[in-house]
Amino acid sequence: MNAVVLRRTCRAEWTKLRTETGWWWLLLVLVSLTVAVGAATAGGVRCCGGDPAWLALSGVTVGQAVVVVLAVLCAGGEYGTGMMQVTLTAVPARTTVLAAKAAVLSAVVAVAGGVAVLGSLVAGHLLLPGSPALTDGPALRAALGSVLYLVLIAQLALGVTFAVRDGAVASGAVLAMLYLFPLISHVVTDPWLQRQLARAGPMPAGLAIQATTDLERLPIGPWPGLGVLALWTATALLLGGTVLRRRDA
Template sequence: MSTAAAQVVRSEWTKIRSVASTVWTLSLAVVVSVALGMLISVLSRNEFDSMSPRDRLSFDPTYVSFAGMSLGQLAMIVFGVLVVANEYSSGMIRTSLAAVPQRGTFLFSKVAVATALALAVGLVTAFLAFFLGQAMLGDLRASLGDPGVLRAVIGGGLYMTLIAMFSMGVAAMLRSPMLSLGILMPFFFLISNILGNVDVTRKVGQYLPDQAGSRIMQVVTPVDREPPYGPWGGLGIMALWVAAALLGGYLVLRRRDA
């Protein structure tokens, strides 16, 4: 890395570290994911005996401990949006681009720093959610050494990271925190879940970024619900969505004035 690029990276790290809202959103992602995962794990353990034979066959103790990530990912979305779009809402983007005229370097440095931070938080979240969730499951728990479990746990951290990166790309395209959150929040929290669980739209919904990416966290495939791709294939589909969003963000940044 050149000296100039290293200086840009340090500058972006300082920006992220100095904004309290970004730090709080990452903390919230950990707390919500772990706490809700523990709660769902306790409820699942208590209800296991009353489950139907089909539901028992589909029971995935590893994935149960990640149940809280459905809400925790919303905090990662907020983090990704704020990292990029805060400079537009505050007007600081003009100063930043004056200091770093190479817009590709500017955006890459911002995304690289935020991605490294999101990856660290995502992995901590995934491992905490797994170990504490399994403790709540008691005799139903899985072990990190069981087939597919370590992949699922590491994949959980990668999933959270890609969610944040996708949000950065969307925010770079829309250039507004309110507009970005107004689209991303209902999309991931409502629309994607509806499309992925309704029979008529499931074939389309399973290729949405969160639906495809979450496959990496599953060890047991639900009965009659196996998608046409495996865990890494699903994460690959999500990565393509992320690449498209970041490319779109770069093109908008390159072609439009601040």
């Protein structure tokens, strides 16, 4: 992959992004919704107990839906309007196109996600009784991990979008992939099966990174859980990249 071509393609993708007004509104919704849900959850706790970081960062489970929409628009919008043909004509190296979109999307989601996570932790620190300091080691790990979680969700959605080439289908598929495992785990009654679903699902496994207390009771550890999500994301990107290389736009 030519570094110069990649840099120019990234610049072109950034130009597309910053000239789209809808993107900025979605980023604002991502930040405000994540902080609002986290603050509401933290404010609803009337006494000590529970995991403060987990409660404060609960808005990530809602904000990730906005991240999915952002990622799907990154590629699905071009397929819908036919602009993808123009993009691939300008940059014939299709792997470069995928890498550039992934890089720009990751940077934007990381910045917006960082603001959302920081706002959520500040709100939680102010609202939750006995909340640890924001510089506490586990809290920092939960914060950094939550930002990485949102970035991985964006890449997962991007890979699926390139694979199916339809924004609506991609959005539905990714959201089902995320929320289906927790829903099934609430329906089944077998504790062993519930634990396996929590270990294998991209959302429950990935969100283990937010836990700061009682780690030994988790179905999967914080970093291994994020690793499970990374495997889902890598598989989606590999599939999307394969389809992109082998099929016409």
